Amino acid sequence: MTRVTVMGAGSWGTVFAKVLVDAGCDVVLWGRRGEVVQDVNERHENTEYLPGVRLPEGLRATTDLAGALAGAEFVCLAVPAQTLRENLAAWAPHIPSDAVLVSLMKGIESGTTLRMSEVIAEALGAGPERIAVVCGPNLAMEIARGEPGAAVAACADERTAQRLQATCMTPYFRVYTSTDVIGCELGGAVKNVIALCVGIATGLGFGDSTKALLMTRGLAEITRLGVGLGAQEPTFAGLAGLGDLVATCSSPYSRNRTFGENLGRGMTLEEVIAVTKQTAEGVKSSRPVLTMARRHFVEMPITEVVAAVMHDGVPIEEAYLKLMTRSPKPERYGV
Ligand SMILES: NC(=O)c1ccc[n+]([C@@H]2O[C@H](COP(=O)([O-])OP(=O)(O)OC[C@H]3O[C@@H](n4cnc5c(N)ncnc54)[C@H](O)[C@@H]3O)[C@@H](O)[C@H]2O)c1
Numbered sequence: 026m027t028r029v030t031v032m033g034a035g036s037w038g039t040v041f042a043k044v045l046v047d048a049g050c051d052v053v054l055w056g057r058r059g060e061v062v063q064d065v066n067e068r069h070e071n072t073e074y075l076p077g078v079r080l081p082e083g084l085r086a087t088t089d090l091a092g093a094l095a096g097a098e099f100v101c102l103a104v105p106a107q108t109l110r111e112n113l114a115a116w117a118p119h120i121p122s123d124a125v126l127v128s129l130m131k132g133i134e135s136g137t138t139l140r141m142s143e144v145i146a147e148a149l150g151a152g153p154e155r156i157a158v159v160c161g162p163n164l165a166m167e168i169a170r171g172e173p174g175a176a177v178a179a180c181a182d183e184r185t186a187q188r189l190q191a192t193c194m195t196p197y198f199r200v201y202t203s204t205d206v207i208g209c210e211l212g213g214a215v216k217n218v219i220a221l222c223v224g225i226a227t228g229l230g231f232g233d234s235t236k237a238l239l240m241t242r243g244l245a246e247i248t249r250l251g252v253g254l255g256a257q258e259p260t261f262a263g264l265a266g267l268g269d270l271v272a273t274c275s276s277p278y279s280r281n282r283t284f285g286e287n288l289g290r291g292m293t294l295e296e297v298i299a300v301t302k303q304t305a306e307g308v309k310s311s312r313p314v315l316t317m318a319r320r321h322f323v324e325m326p327i328t329e330v331v332a333a334v335m336h337d338g339v340p341i342e343e344a345y346l347k348l349m350t351r352s353p354k355p356e357r358y359g360v
């Protein structure tokens with residue numbers, strides 16, 4: 026039995042741990058809070074994050090860091106992107122030196138503009154053959170219910186990607202491999218920024234034509250950035266690109282889309298932050314994504330207005346006008 030540790034007992038960490046148990050692994054879920062851990066162990070539920078979802082009895086949860094990580098062959102990381110570096114500093118002494126480190130996260134580190142795999146490499150000094158990511162259209166609640174879903178397991182080393190694929194495939198969760206770590210991570214992180222914009226449009230009362238416009242042009246700017254940073258263009262037509270963008274921008278389960286929708290409905294940024302209990306990665310990631318884009322001379326107009334609304338106090342009406350009154354140009358997809 027493959028021994029896997031999942032670090033972070035929020036929505037996705039808990040669901041991915043369930044997937045791993047269903048795939049036949051020996052899984053330990055590490056959480057910070059005793060009450061969540063107790064809930065998982067005693068009631069087989071994570072009431073706070075996934076009310077009503079029955080978790081497998083074989084899933085063990087713990088707050089004991091050393092015990093959780095001892096003997097892990099895969100360590101899956103599912104904490105908010107902006108907390109990863111400080112967490113890894115505390116976890117590092119307990120992580121087995123040959124464990125594969127799997128990012129389940131979809132964010133870009135503020136300040137450094139690093140992807141999660143890059144933060145892992147820096148913080149743990151691990152080589153690319155030990156660092157993988159899992160990305161795709163995976164809304165926690167839907168995968169938790171066993172609805173058919175799929176993801177991409179990406180690693181620079183194809184054999185590691187294949188090992189990871191074998192570790193988390195179930196009859197309801199299909200996993201493909203890729204060696205395009207950059208493309209998968211950027212697809213996952215930047216779609217959150219586009220979903221914020223789609224949410225704002227939804228909150229303003231706009232319909233499917235506007236949403237399709239934002240998703241299509243959003244994919245164009247994600248692809249431009251990705252290719253500029255060395256990703257493979259076809260990745261953005263796949264599960265980690267188009268797939269995740271469509272799922273997130275369409276789903277009322279998406280925290281990013283919901284965050285934007287609340288803003289579009291007229292709540293202030295402070296009010297939306299106060300009612301958002303789970304992680305909406307696009308809010309903080311919008312700024313470092315824009316910084317990367319500028320550094321690489323990539324135009325990202327949707328990201329630009331989202332970052333302006335989230336960080337510079339620009340009113341959404343102004344942002345909307347700015348997007349719609351850009352200079353006329355031919356339609357271009359990708360670079
Ligand atoms: N929820 C989904 O549907 C989904 C799907 C795929 C990927 N993801 C990605 O997974 C990552 C985690 O998201 P989530 O949905 O589990 O978020 P969440 O908000 O549901 O849970 C976050 C977890 O991290 C913990 N946490 C918060 N601050 C922490 C800190 N400083 N140190 C340690 N732990 C801390 C919380 O207690 C909680 O257990 C994000 O990058 C997200 O984009 C989420």
Ligand SMILES: O=P(O)(O)OC[C@H](O)CO
Pocket residue numbers: 131161162163164165217220269272273278279280281282304305306
């Ligand atoms: O709830 P969100 O907006 O973080 O999106 C969840 C997943 O990333 C969808 O694939």
